[in-house]
Each structure stands twice: as structure tokens, then as C-alpha cells.
Amino acid sequence: MTTAPSVSVPSTVQAEAARRAVGAIFLVNGMVFASWAVNIPSVRDRLGLDEAQIGLALLAAGIGGVLSMSLVGRWTTRWGSAAVTRVSTILFLTSLLLPILAGNLWGLILGLAVLGAANGVMDVAMNAQGVTVERALGRPIISRLHAYFSLGGLIGAALGTVLIGRVPMLTHALIVVAGTVLAGLYALRFLIADPPEHTTPEGSTPAAPVSVFSVAVLLLGAMCFLGMLAEAANYDWTALYFSDVLGLTGGAAGIGYTAFVTTMTAGRWFGDVGRARLGDERIVRLGALITAVGLALALLWRDPVPATLGFALSGLGLSNVVPVMYGTAGHALAGRGIALVAAIGYGGFLLGPPVIGFVARHLGLPAALGIALAGAALIAVVGGRAFALVRGVDDQGGSADERRPAGAKS
Numbered sequence: 001m002t003t004a005p006s007v008s009v010p011s012t013v014q015a016e017a018a019r020r021a022v023g024a025i026f027l028v029n030g031m032v033f034a035s036w037a038v039n040i041p042s043v044r045d046r047l048g049l050d051e052a053q054i055g056l057a058l059l060a061a062g063i064g065g066v067l068s069m070s071l072v073g074r075w076t077t078r079w080g081s082a083a084v085t086r087v088s089t090i091l092f093l094t095s096l097l098l099p100i101l102a103g104n105l106w107g108l109i110l111g112l113a114v115l116g117a118a119n120g121v122m123d124v125a126m127n128a129q130g131v132t133v134e135r136a137l138g139r140p141i142i143s144r145l146h147a148y149f150s151l152g153g154l155i156g157a158a159l160g161t162v163l164i165g166r167v168p169m170l171t172h173a174l175i176v177v178a179g180t181v182l183a184g185l186y187a188l189r190f191l192i193a194d195p196p197e198h199t200t201p202e203g204s205t206p207a208a209p210v211s212v213f214s215v216a217v218l219l220l221g222a223m224c225f226l227g228m229l230a231e232a233a234n235y236d237w238t239a240l241y242f243s244d245v246l247g248l249t250g251g252a253a254g255i256g257y258t259a260f261v262t263t264m265t266a267g268r269w270f271g272d273v274g275r276a277r278l279g280d281e282r283i284v285r286l287g288a289l290i291t292a293v294g295l296a297l298a299l300l301w302r303d304p305v306p307a308t309l310g311f312a313l314s315g316l317g318l319s320n321v322v323p324v325m326y327g328t329a330g331h332a333l334a335g336r337g338i339a340l341v342a343a344i345g346y347g348g349f350l351l352g353p354p355v356i357g358f359v360a361r362h363l364g365l366p367a368a369l370g371i372a373l374a375g376a377a378l379i380a381v382v383g384g385r386a387f388a389l390v391r392g393v394d395d396q397g398g399s400a401d402e403r404r405p406a407g408a409k410s
Contacts, residue, residue, distance in 0.1 A: 005101050008193045008354070008396045009136070009195075010136050012137075012231065014136075014190075015133060015136040015137045015192065016137070017193045018129075018132075018133045018190050018191055019133050019137060019141055019189070021088040021187040021188065021189070021190035022126060022129055022130050022133055022145055022187075022191070023144070023145055023148040023173060023193055024148070024183055024184070024186075024187035025085065025089055025122075025126050025129075025184065025187055025188070026126060026130075026145045026146065026149040026152065026153060027148040027149065027155070027183075028089070028093060028184050028187075029089075029119070029122060029123075029126065029149055029152060029160075030148070030149040030150060030152025030153040030154075030155075031153070031155055031156035031176060031179075031180055032092065032093055032096050032152065032156065032176060032177075032180055032295060032382050033119070033149075033152075033153060033156065034085060034153040034155075034156030034157045035083040035096060035155070035156045035159070035160055035172070035173065035176045036096055036099065037063055037116070037157070037174070038156070038157055038160030038161070038164060039100065039160065039164070039169055039172070039289075040058075042164065042169050043099060043100070043102070043169070045401065046169070047102070047103075047104060047105065047108065049105060049108075051104055051177040056105075056109065057105065057108045057109050057112050058112065059350070060109045060110075060112045060113040060116065061112040061113065061115055061116030061119075062346070062349065062350040063113065063116070063350075064112070064114065064115070064116030064117035064120065065116040065117060065119055065120035065123070065346055066120065066343055066346050066347065066350070067117065067120070068116075068117040068118070068121045068274075069120040069121075069123070069124055069339055069342050069343035069346060070122035070339065070340075070343050071121075071339075072084065072088075072120065072121045072125060072337035072339050073124065073337075073338070073340065074087040074336070075121075075125075075338070075339075076124065076125055076128050076194070076336070077336055080134075080194045080352055081125050081126075081129040081131075081132055081191075081341035082129055082191035082193055082367055083195050084121065084125040084128075084192070085122065085125040085126050085128075085129050085188070085191060086126050086188045086191065087183070088113075088118055088121040088122040088126075089122055089126070089184050090116035090181065090184065090185075091118040091121075091122075092115070092121075092122045093177055093180045093181050093184055094177055094181065095098070095111070095114050095115040095118045095171055096115065096173055096176060097174075097176055097177060098110070098111030098112075098114055098171075099111040099112050099115060100169055100170055100173040101170070101303070102329050111160065112285065112384055120342075120346070123197050123342060124338050124339045124342050125139060125250060126145075127142070127145075127326045127327075127330060127338050127342070128330055128338050129191055129192075129194075130142050130145045130195070130327070130330075131194065131326075131327055131328075131330030131331060131338070132192060132194045133194075133308035133378065134197070134327065135195065135331075136151075136192060139272070139273055139276065140272040140275040140276055140327075141410065142275075142323045142324065142326065142327035143267075143268050143269075143270075143271025143272045143274075143275060143319070143320050143324070144268065144269060144271065144272050145323070146268045146271075146320075146322070146323040147266075147268030148263055150264055150265040150268055151265060151269075152226070152259070153261075154180055154261070154265065156176070159172075159175075159176070160172065163175070168187060170195060174302050177402030182296045184364040186314065188190075188228075193327050196245040203258075214389075215389055216386065216389035216390045217329060217337050217340055217341060217390075218324055218344070219327075219382070219385065219386040220328060220337075220341050220386050221329075221340055221341045221343075221345060222344065223284075223321075223325055223347030223379050223382070223383060224322055224325040224326075224341050224342070224344060224348070225347055225348040226348065226375035226376070226379050227288075227318060227321035227322045227325065227345065227348065227375075227376075227379060228322060228346065228347075228348030228349050228350075228352070229348035229349075229351070229352035229372060229375050230314070230318055230321075230352075230372040230376050231318055231322065231348075231349070231369070232293060232348060232349045232352040232353050233352055233353070233356055233372035234257075234260045234311065234314055234315065234318070234330075234372070235240065235257075235260075236352075236353045236356075237353070237356060237365065237369060238256045238257040238260055238311055239254050239256065239257045240365065241256065241298075241307070241365055241369065242254070242255065242256045242257075242304065242307065244365060245302060245305070245364075245365055245366060246302060246304055246307060248304060249348070249366050252304075253276050253306055255304070256298070256304075256307060256311040257286040259308050259309075259311050259315065260311045260312065260313040260314060260315035261315065262312070262314070262333060263313070263314075263315035263316040263319065263349030264315035264318065264319045265311045265317065265319075266316070266319075267287075267316045267317075267318075267319025267320060268319045268320060268323065270375060271283065271319060271320040271323065271324075274320065275320070280324050280327070280328055280387065281366070281383060281384060281387040283324060284320065284321050284324050284325070284387075285379070285380045285383040285384065286380075287316070287317040287318065287319065287320050288316075288317060288318075288321060288376045288379035288380040288383065289317070289376075289377075289380040290313050290314075290316060290317030290376040290382050291313065291314045291316075291317030291318050291321075291372075291373075291376040292317075292373050292376040292380065293317075294309070294310040294311065294313025294314040294316075294317060294375065295310060295311075295312035295369065295370075295372060296310070296312050296373060297309060297313065298310025298311050298314070298369075299366045299369055299370065301372065311364065314376075315404040317348075317376065317378070322345065322378065325341055325345065326338055326341060326342065327337075328387070328390055329341040331389075352371075354371075354384050356368040356369065356371060356372070363386070374383075
């Protein structure tokens with residue numbers, strides 16, 4: 001296996017510049033992701049597609065993401081996360097134009113497959129770079145980076161609200177691409193090179209590389225799958241729950257979704273403070289428990305006020321589950337670990353919404369959303385076992401204290 005070359009330790013100033021740069025990369029990723037999402041109805045109407053055809057096209061984006069995630073771990077190992085982040089960022093930002101320019105269903109499917117694949121590579125690479133910067137700084141930053149993604153999504157959605165219907169769809173896309181590419185090109189200059197993956201004290205025998213298919217990483221991936229399934233359930237079904245089950249109409253049906261997104265963003269923004277005080281394991285298990293309690297409140301007490309509070313608690317609890325899973329895998333197995341955990345977890349986004357839709361058709365939406373509740377409860381129960389196994393991986397690949405930032409120990 002080819003590994004990244006040995007590099008000098010970056011200075012504090014360089015590491016801080018890299019932290020700001022990676023935050024900007026997460027932000028533009030979220031902006032482009034949201035800019036596509038708000039244009040889905042316009043693309044559907046322009047191409048004259050039905051819901052099943054749009055679903056097929058969106059599935060192509062998910063499949064492209066999963067396939068690319070299965071490969072990117074090797075690329076970050078060979079060329080380093082900084083190089084892969086630079087290439088994938090520009091590719092993803094410009095790929096927004098492909099589905100916008102599509103002239104038929106097959107063009108849309110191809111465009112979304114490329115967009116999804118580029119996003120998959122960027123997702124893994126920028127998280128691996130975040131772990132590298134976290135190590136260099138010696139303090140937790142991963143949750144804040146994911147908050148920048150959420151913030152970018154809010155900015156992208158707000159910009160879409162202003163522009164859609166006032167300018168042509170292609171003009172909207174060109175404005176987003178031009179702005180994000182310029183910001184990305186500036187930020188990408190400050191990324192830092194990865195350290196060697198398996199460092200050992202001078203004079204000692206290097207440890208054998210740990211398999212990315214170890215039980216520890218597979219269990220982390222399963223937990224990430226459950227976390228992403230719960231996120232997708234909240235994103236895709238909250239508004240429908242408020243309209244179909246609680247009977248709210250118009251803009252009022254979006255209050256639960258707004259509460260979820262707001263607490264998700266806030267939880268990620270301040271999540272690293274919680275990681276430093278509580279540790280990664282406690283923040284994940286406590287967050288999963290909060291999510292389970294919140295969903296139980298929303299599903300059992302079918303009134304808009306407690307339901308809104310319940311979905312707000314769900315967003316707060318889920319806010320740091322996936323970011324910490326990414327960071328934990330990255331500290332244990334660098335980019336290869338993130339790639340596998342992300343690929344498994346992404347399946348939750350792909351399979352969660354259709355499974356919930358199928359169950360809702362036969363048992364009702366409240367019962368279907370109970371799947372997300374059960375997944376969160378399972379994370380709270382088995383999370384301790386996953387982190388115990390990861391500590392064993394750290395012991396094989398070097399001291400956990402050397403590989404993890406201060407304050408983020410499990």
C-alpha cells in the first residue's frame with residue numbers, strides 16, 4: 001500500500017488557517033447541496049417528470065455517492081486528504097450545473113450520478129482533512145465543521161428563496177457556482193498535508209495496519225447508518241407528519257422541520273465544547289438518548305407544541321452523532337476508516353426514507369417514524385461497545401493520546 005509521505009508538523013498559525021479553510025469548504029458544500037434541493041421542483045416541472053421519475057433520478061445521486069465513497073479511502077491514503085479535497089471540491093461545485101442543464105430524464109440521471117459521486121469524494125476527503133487539522137490543533141473541531149455545512153445549507157436555501165421565480169434557474173445556478181468556486185479556490189490554499197497514518201515511537205516496531213473491515217469500524221458504520229437514517233427521517237417526513245397527522249396547513253406545517261434544522265445547526269456549532277467536556281462516547285450516547293426521548297414525545301403526544309419540542313430535541317440529539325462517528329473513524333483509520341463508515345452510513349439516507357414510506361403506507365406515519373426512534377435508542381445502548389472496540393484499534397495503531405485531540409477522548 002502506498003502511503004502519504006512524511007511531512008513536517010504545521011505551526012499553530014497554519015493549523016488555525018486550515019481550520020478556517022476547512023470550515024469554508026464545509027459551508028460551500030452545504031450551499032450547493034441546498035441550492036440543488038430547492039430547484040428540484042423547477043427541474044421536475046421543466047422536464048415534465050412524475051414523482052417516480054424524480055425518485056429514480058435522486059436514487060442515482062445516492063448510488064453515485066456510495067460508489068465513490070468506497071474508493072476515496074485509497075485516494076486519500078495515496079495522495080493525502082488535502083489533494084483529494086482540492087480536486088473533489090471544484091468538481092462538486094461545478095457539477096451543480098449538470099442536473100440544471102439536463103434536457104431529459106436520462107440526462108438528469110447522469111448529471112445527478114456525477115453530482116452524487118463528486119459529493120461522496122468531497123464528503124470523505126474534507127472530513128479526513130478535518131481530522132488532520134483536529135490533530136494538528138490538539139482540540140475537537142469536527143462538530144463545528146459540520147455546523148458550517150448546516151449553515152451553508154441555510155444560506156443556500158435562503159438564496160434560493162430570494163432568486164427562484166425572479167431569475168432563470170440557470171442564472172441562479174451560475175451565481176451559486178461562481179460564488180462558491182471563488183470562495184473554495186481561496187480556502188483550498190490553506191489545507192495542510194496529512195501525517196503518516198501509523199506513526200510509532202522512535203526505535204519501536206511499527207504496528208501492522210488495522211483492517212478497515214474490522215468489527216470496530218463496521219460497528220461504527222452501523223451506528224452511522226442508524227444516525228443518518230434518523231436524520232433522513234426527520235428531514236423528509238417531519239413536515240408531512242405535521243400536515244397529515246397533526247392537521248397543520250400551509251407554512252405552519254413546516255414548524256417542526258424548522259425546529260429540527262435550527263437545533264441541529266446549534267448543536268453542531270457548540271458540539272465541540274460538549275466533546276471536550278463529556279468525551280466522544282458520552283456525547284454520542286447522550287445525544288441518541290435525547291433523540292429517542294424527543295421522537296417519543298412527538299409521536300405519542302400528538303399536539304403541535306409538544307411535537308415541535310420533540311423534533312427540536314431530535315435535532316439537538318442527532319447533531320453530533322454522525323460528525324463524531326466520522327471523527328472517531330478518522331482517528332482510528334484515517335481516510336480509509338472515514339470512507340467505510342461514510343459509505344455504510346450513507347445507506348441510511350438511501351434506504352431510510354423509502355422504508356419509512358413503505359411502513360407508513362401500511363401502519364401509518366407515526367409507527368413508521370418509530371423506526372428512527374428505535375435506531376436512536378439502539379445507538380444509545382450499543383454505543384459503548386463500539387467505542388470500546390475503537391479504543392482497541394487505537395492501541396494497535398499507536399497511543400490513543402497521540403492520535404486523538406486533547407479533550408476528545410472516549
